[in-house]
Amino acid sequence: MHIDTGIISLIEMGADGTRSAQVDCSPKLIPHPGQYLQAHCPAEPDSALGWSLFPVGLPSSITDTDHPAPLSLAPIPRSWHPGTPLELRGPLGHGFTPPPALQRLGLIALGESAARLLPLIRPALADQADVVIFSAAPLPAMPPAVEIQPLSALPEALAWADFWALDLPVEKLPSLRQMLGLEPQAYLPRPVQALLTLPLPCAGVGECGACAVPLRRKSYALACKDGPVFDLKQVDDW
Ligand code: FES
Numbered sequence: 001m002h003i004d005t006g007i008i009s010l011i012e013m014g015a016d017g018t019r020s021a022q023v024d025c026s027p028k029l030i031p032h033p034g035q036y037l038q039a040h041c042p043a044e045p046d047s048a049l050g051w052s053l054f055p056v057g058l059p060s061s062i063t064d065t066d067h068p069a070p071l072s073l074a075p076i077p078r079s080w081h082p083g084t085p086l087e088l089r090g091p092l093g094h095g096f097t098p099p100p101a102l103q104r105l106g107l108i109a110l111g112e113s114a115a116r117l118l119p120l121i122r123p124a125l126a127d128q129a130d131v132v133i134f135s136a137a138p139l140p141a142m143p144p145a146v147e148i149q150p151l152s153a154l155p156e157a158l159a160w161a162d163f164w165a166l167d168l169p170v171e172k173l174p175s176l177r178q179m180l181g182l183e184p185q186a187y188l189p190r191p192v193q194a195l196l197t198l199p200l201p202c203a204g205v206g207e208c209g210a211c212a213v214p215l216r217r218k219s220y221a222l223a224c225k226d227g228p229v230f231d232l233k234q235v236d237d238w
Contacts, residue, residue, distance in 0.1 A: 001090065002028045006039075008084045012057075012072060015138040016113045020056050020074035021084075029088050030071055031055050033119040034095030034165075034195045034229040037073065038203040040087045041080065051076065052092075052200040052224075056115035058122060058140065074115060092203055096120060096193050096229050098163050102129045106161030106190075108154065109135035110168045110179060111197055117167050121146060132157070155181025159189050166194040166232070170213065173238040192232040200224045 006025030013019055031037055033055060040050035053073035098105065098120065105124040107117045114135040124131050125145055132147040133139065134154050142148060149157065158164075158180065168176065173196075177184060202208045204224040211223035214236040221227060221234075232238070 001092065002026065003087075003089050004029055006086045006088050008080055008082055008086065010082060011076075011080070014057070014074075014113070014115050015140045016115065018056060018074050018113045018115045019076055019078070020072045020115070021053075021076045021080060023071050023073055023086065023088075025071065025086075025088055029090050031091035032095040034116070034193075035091040035093050036200070036203075036228070037088050037090035038092060039073070039089075041084055042087055043084070044079065049201050050087075050203070052203060054116045055119045058118050058143075089203070093224060093228050094226065096165050096195070098124065098165070099191070102127060102162055104161045104163075105129050105131045106157070106164045107131070107133040107135075108151075108164060108166045108180075109133070109137050110151070110166060110172055110176075111137070113137050114139055114167065116195055117165055120165055132160070151179070154179075158182075161190055164188060164190055164192040166192060168194045168196055170196045170198040173235065176238040187233060193229050194232045194235070195229045196223055196227055196235075198223055198228070200228070 004026045006023040008021045009024050010022040029037060037053045038050050039053050056074045057072040102124060109117055114137050121131055132149055134149045134151050136151050199210055201210050212220045213223050215221055215234050216236050
């Protein structure tokens with residue numbers, strides 16, 4: 001985990017209305033897909049808690065530390081603009097960990113945006129994997145090799161992928177099986193990791209507990225430290 005400063009070089013608006021910022025900063029701060037940075041704007045001392053910013057979009061590379069691609073981060077407040085300086089802390093949490101010999105990557109966006117799943121696409125295509133994305137949210141222009149499907153096509157496709165990556169608001173966990181077309185108590189037939197959307201107000205600094213996620217066996221995990229990406233089989237409430 002590193003602490004450093006960065007500066008916004010560009011503001012972008014995604015196809016789904018997600019407002020993101022390209023940030024010039026040390027490559028050491030760059031989060032992997034599903035991880036996040038805690039950002040604070042020193043010009044806005046009233047926003048003491050800062051913002052949890054996730055990598056979004058389709059960079060050509062986010063892992064080449066010698067030639068890092070511009071980092072797009074979201075969500076950002078409307079008050080930020082090109083030239084805004086930021087104090088950054090990260091990368092934080094645990095991101096997605098696709099298997100090394102991945103052949104078929106399935107992405108499922110169940111929230112209002114698929115943007116946080118998109119950074120998984122370029123590395124998968126570079127490894128010659130097939131990629132399908134299921135989303136009800138508008139998507140940007142995709143590489144030709146990426147297949148786009150509606151959420152309604154999911155039930156017939158659940159055995160297709162080697163690995164599924166979900167973006168899921170935590171309040172939708174209880175209805176997840178219904179959304180996937182699964183029987184009660186049934187699991188997906190392939191490994192699934194879910195990026196849970198929930199507030200991360202202290203990002204682990206104060207251990208406020210606001211990001212507690214119920215696990216099976218009656219325990220809890222803190223999404224800010226132990227997640228926000230979880231193996232779905234470990235999570236309770238669905
Ligand atoms: S956000 Fe405070 S403990 Fe996780």
